[in-house]
Amino acid sequence: MNKRRVVITGIGVITPIGNNVQEFWEGLISGRNGAGPITKFDTTNFVTKFACEVKNFDASIYIDKKEMKRMDIYTHYALAAAAMALEDSQLDLSKINLELAGVVFGSGIGGIQTFEDQHTQFMQGGPKRISPFFVPMMIPDIAAGQISIKYGLKGPNYSTVSACATSSHAIADAFILIQRGSADIMFSGGSEYPITPMSVGGFNSARALSTWNDRMMEASRPFDKDRNGFVMGEGGGLVVLEELEHALNRGAKIYAEIVGVGLTGDAYHITAPPPGGEGAVRSMKEALRDAGVDPTVVDYINAHGTSTELNDLNETIAIKSVFGDHAYKLAVSSTKSMTGHLLGAAGAVEAVATALAIKNSIVPPTINLDEPGEGLDLNYTPKVAVKKEINYAISNTFGFGGHNASILFKKFEE
């Protein structure tokens, strides 16, 4: 039996370089830099004082004011992305089988700001001061629930959690659910609101963040010899995935097709990748095997490219292991150079970036890349976007815990 095909028919994003798809894409191809001083809290005692924050976001455009107060901001981002993606898809919810329309939408951390606020209440007033909304605001699956409640989507509904691979796992699961017939339409992606005192402090303690406070606009520099840690971002992304016939029958516009996913575990270390990016090698190979295509068909890799010493080196070695000589022919870039690292939302936002790269035949750049580090000799698309026909593209994400997800996208052809 032939597998059911899955296409992207709607996209929505809230990012540090744009609060809708058009702004985001214009930002990506013009090399817009999302970094700036942290404005969300007093950073006086913090080692890192900058991040890529979302700017001028007004949640009340998308959510009732009373409901807003009962949600962490990570859920605001989720609902904003969902509203945009639904509108973009032009789906008429009154004309589809809502029992075959679901949501798999994740967050790496969930409502950590809510946790911090409520813990302060607890410390000041004891357990009776903890809000009854604390738990349903904080848990990382509530965005998936809220999206389904808002639109009446009664198909499969849950959240994935795999740190920085979270929303790629969400998209992978949604793809598989449609492919096997459990749903016709899936709202999938992830969102994150991690620029909080405990989160920034914790990532600082783990020595994961760049500390270039005096050069913050140059700090997110994937693959550069002076890279020194990632720059935290925030936001959300959502893709509407749809079974091909369902999409064609209603005349939907199609951004790209998803043709394979590769999911692997490092079984190595809680935060460090294994030597040679062994787990990433297998996730990329598995995505290619799943689609039944040869590595040489791939034209573009939207890299995990975090701007950390270990990731960028090991991901490069992994790409060379999988693609051999072809590694030097394909284009690689890290859009985290512009957006920062959106953690659990990274996979979704980068899936959107990859689909748009295919649709527009443009590879977004890796900004801030002045001189590649030792052993980093691929074409990382430094500084400026490049026009290029892209037939197949991979988006990589790798999470703390050794979770690897590679998603293979294809230019849509009937």
Next chain:
Amino acid sequence: MDVEAKVKEIIIDKLGVEESQIKPEASFTNDLGADSLDIVELVMGFESAFNISIPDEDAEKISTVGDAIKYLKEKLGQ
């Protein structure tokens, strides 16, 4: 302290309703759209504003705006 004014203020803040909807006979659940979690938060709001403790068995009997005002006035000895 003007108990009525304070109660109205808390209801508006917690339930996101208009002042015109807040009548003595208005039921929190049937007329003002509150669910069980909203009621808990509302009662916590009263406790915090008036610096009192409201036991669950008392809270269960407060179902309308009028109930709340009557209860709080009695509790505060007004």
